Amino acid sequence: MSTVAAQIQNRKNADQTPVVEYRSIRKQYGEFVAIGSVTARVNKGEVVCLIGPSGSGKSTLLRTTNALEQIQGGELLFDGKPLPASKAGIRQVRQRMGMVFQNFELFPHKTVLENITVGPRTVLKVSEQEARKRAVALLDKVGLADKADKYPANLSGGQQQRVAIARALAMEPEVMLFDEPTSALDPETIGEVLNVMKRLAEEGMTMIVVTHEMTFARRVADWVVVFDRGNIVEQGPAAQIFDNPQAERTRDFLSHLGWDG
Amino acid sequence: MNLDWSVVWQNSGALAQGVLITILLTFCTMLIAIPGGIVLALMRLSSSRILSGISACFVEFFRNVPIILLIYWTFYVLPVFTDISFSPFGTGLLALALNVSAYNSETFRAGINSIRRGQTEAALALGMSHMEAMLKIILPQAARRVLPVLASTWISLFKDTSLVSVIAVGDLAHNALEIRAQSFRVLEILTAMAVIYWVLGYPQAKLVDRIYKKWGVKE
Numbered sequence: 001m002s003t004v005a006a007q008i009q010n011r012k013n014a015d016q017t018p019v020v021e022y023r024s025i026r027k028q029y030g031e032f033v034a035i036g037s038v039t040a041r042v043n044k045g046e047v048v049c050l051i052g053p054s055g056s057g058k059s060t061l062l063r064t065t066n067a068l069e070q071i072q073g074g075e076l077l078f079d080g081k082p083l084p085a086s087k088a089g090i091r092q093v094r095q096r097m098g099m100v101f102q103n104f105e106l107f108p109h110k111t112v113l114e115n116i117t118v119g120p121r122t123v124l125k126v127s128e129q130e131a132r133k134r135a136v137a138l139l140d141k142v143g144l145a146d147k148a149d150k151y152p153a154n155l156s157g158g159q160q161q162r163v164a165i166a167r168a169l170a171m172e173p174e175v176m177l178f179d180e181p182t183s184a185l186d187p188e189t190i191g192e193v194l195n196v197m198k199r200l201a202e203e204g205m206t207m208i209v210v211t212h213e214m215t216f217a218r219r220v221a222d223w224v225v226v227f228d229r230g231n232i233v234e235q236g237p238a239a240q241i242f243d244n245p246q247a248e249r250t251r252d253f254l255s256h257l258g259w260d261g
Numbered sequence: 262m263n264l265d266w267s268v269v270w271q272n273s274g275a276l277a278q279g280v281l282i283t284i285l286l287t288f289c290t291m292l293i294a295i296p297g298g299i300v301l302a303l304m305r306l307s308s309s310r311i312l313s314g315i316s317a318c319f320v321e322f323f324r325n326v327p328i329i330l331l332i333y334w335t336f337y338v339l340p341v342f343t344d345i346s347f348s349p350f351g352t353g354l355l356a357l358a359l360n361v362s363a364y365n366s367e368t369f370r371a372g373i374n375s376i377r378r379g380q381t382e383a384a385l386a387l388g389m390s391h392m393e394a395m396l397k398i399i400l401p402q403a404a405r406r407v408l409p410v411l412a413s414t415w416i417s418l419f420k421d422t423s424l425v426s427v428i429a430v431g432d433l434a435h436n437a438l439e440i441r442a443q444s445f446r447v448l449e450i451l452t453a454m455a456v457i458y459w460v461l462g463y464p465q466a467k468l469v470d471r472i473y474k475k476w477g478v479k480e
Contacts, residue, residue, distance in 0.1 A: 068382055087390070095388035105383035109401050119387035122397060171387060 011223065011237070016044045017080050019175050019206045020065055026073030027060055034060045036230040037074065042175070042223075047207045049217040049238070052227030053253060058210045061227075062179050065208065066097045079174070095123055098168030102180040104160040106152040112139065112163050113148040116170045124171070131170070138166040142196050158189025162196055169200075176200065178209040214259050218242045226250045268446040269453045272436075279436035280457060286353060286422045286432060291415060293358040298365025303395065305370055316366065323363035329424050331356040336428045353425030353432075361418055368410045372403035405473075412469030419462055433457060 018041040027035040035057040042048045050058035063069040064076060067083055067090045076083050078093055106115050116135035120126040126134075139145045142162040144155075152160050161181055168176060178197065182190045194216050201207055201220050211217055217224055217238060224241040226234045226249070234247040242259065245251050269276070304316035323331070335356045340346035347355060376399050384394035426435030433454065441450040 066386055068386065091388050091390060094386055097386070099383075099386035101379055101383060103379055105379040107380065107383070107398055107402075109405065118397060119389070122393055123388040167387075 011043070018042055018077070019044050019079060020208065021077040022061065022064075022074070023077065024074035025061065025064060025071050025076060027057070027064060027069060028072050033230050035064075035071075038230075038232055039074075040225050040232065040235060042206060042208055044206055045204045046222045047201045047209065047220050048223045048225065049221035050208065050210045050225050050227060051212070051214070051217055051241075051253075052233075056227035057230040058225075058227045059179055062177050062208060062210050065175075065177055066094050066099060068099075091123075095171055096174045098165075098171060098173035098176040100161070100164050100168055100176065100178045100181045102183050104152070104157070104164045104184070106160055106164055106167070108152050110151075111148070112144065112150050112152065112155070115152065115163060116167045119167065119171050134170055135166070138169055139163075141169075142166045143192070156189055157185045158192045161185065161189075161193045165193075165196055165200075175206040175208065178207065178211070180210050180212065182211070182213055212257075214242070214254070214257055226253065228253070264449060265446060266449055266453075268440065268444045268449055272440045272444075275436045275440060276433065276453070276457065279431060279433035280461065282350070282431050283419070283422050283433040284461075286350070286357070286425065286430070287415070287419045289354055290357040290361055290418055290422070293354075294361035294365050295411070297358065297362030298369050299400070301362060301366035302369035302373060305366065306373060320363045320366050323359045324367070326360075328356065328360050328421055329427060331360060332424055332428055349425070349428045349430040352428060353422070353430045357418065357422065357425070361414065364414055365411065368407045368414065369400075369403060372407035372410075373399055375406055376402050408469065408473045412466065412473070415469070416462055416466050419465065420458060423458075 020042040022038050022040045025035055025038045026033075038057070038061055040048075050062065052058050060069055064071050065078075078096075083093060084090060106112075107118065110118060113132065113135050116138060117128070117131035120131045120134065121128065136145065136148065139148055142165055144159060144162055144166070147155060147159065147163070152163065155163065165176075165181075181197070182193050185193065190213070194213060197207070197209070197216070198220050209217075209221070219238075221238040224235065224238050225232055226241060226245075226247065228249050233249040234241065234245065236246070240246070241250060242254070245254060301316045301320060304312040305320070307313055332353060335347075336349070336352045339352075346352075373395075380398055380402070381391075381394050384398040385391070389397070422432055423434035426432055426438060429435060437450055437454040441447055444450070
């Protein structure tokens with residue numbers, strides 16, 4: 001039995017249909033190969049962390065998940081079905097995935113509350129009253145109930161990112177995509193964002209997280225995928241990747257980050 | 262030198278009427294040219310080559326023809342070719358609106374391009390269509406960002422309306438120049454005209470500065 005098959009056997013929720021499945025995904029920008037051939041899966045209720053050096057293709061893979069990037073080869077399955085080709089089909093898929101960006105990308109001309117209601121109002125045609133009610137509850141959940149009427153510019157980075165998480169959750173997604181959610185933050189506000197993410201994981205949200213926060217990955221991830229130069233060098237349970245890495249490249253990467261278990 | 266300012270007061274009625282027409286013309290032109298500019302910019306940025314091409318041709322034509330020529334052309338040539346003729350006011354309005362729409366289009370296009378890609382991606386990631394993302398997220402930010410440019414276009418337009426005096430639209434410039442021709446009080450009338458344009462134009466510029474301070478997007 002191959003190592004990969006063995007790893008997948010002792011995986012949490014391994015019996016379930018994967019929420020997201022990457023099959024030999026390939027992505028190129030002209031001549032540059034961003035992703036060579038990547039195969040991985042994300043099961044329901046799992047937190048999967050994508051780690052690796054900058055430019056190794058992990059963010060690109062995340063962005064193919066909701067079709068912000070087009071793939072050139074392979075197959076991407078969401079909820080057992082290939083990503084639709086039509087624009088309307090893609091929009092439907094995106095409604096079911098939440099995304100959090102490195103630079104927050106809150107809408108600066110809208111208040112915190114409006115940032116959270118605009119998605120449900122525009123896309124799901126939820127009534128103003130219902131959308132507000134949901135937004136207030138989500139703000140409470142991320143600990144920012146008192147900031148509803150503020151503009152993003154008046155919030156700290158950590159607060160903005162928590163609003164961005166609430167904005168994504170307002171669409172009641174089945175999976176959350178996090179693209180280096182703490183990389184643009186001051187060190188002292190990283191913790192508040194990671195705490196929100198950790199709580200989300202504990203509630204059973206399926207999450208795909210591109211991150212450089214190894215402590216978070218070690219503690220929260222069920223499954224860790226290590227990237228290097230557009231390919232996966234190793235994947236497995238967090239305990240294996242961090243305590244007993246199999247690939248030379250993983251050991252190098254972790255030691256460069258100063259990870260000593 | 263013998264100055265006689267009484268000519269200004271004696272003709273204050275005609276001058277006031279001219280001011281009214283000038284303001285009305287500026288206002289109506291912008292009322293057409295702002296939506297016009299937005300539509301042209303959206304066409305230019307659309308993925309359709311045809312729409313983009315039509316918009317590019319329109320803008321490059323009307324931006325590069327002198328307004329005064331456009332005014333003459335609409336007044337004298339258009340009726341010959343098309344059997345369509347407008348009143349002098351309508352002709353002036355059409356010529357100015359075509360020119361200012363072309364300028365506004367470039368202004369909005371620059372504004373839309375200045376909003377970083379991540380904003381569109383955030384909107385798309387919520388499941389919005391490209392059109393919804395543009396109308397709800399990108400355009401409102403772009404509009405605020407280009408407000409100072411639109412303001413200077415407005416001020417330019419306010420003064421450029423004087424060009425319609427050549428086809429006898431009773432605006433401030435036309436009425437003032439008429440009074441000058443009848444009274445031979447060149448210095449007094451031209452000075453009064455300059456003062457009136459400045460007194461009307463300056464507060465507009467200041468007002469727009471204040472609007473920008475209040476509504477400009479801070480990041």
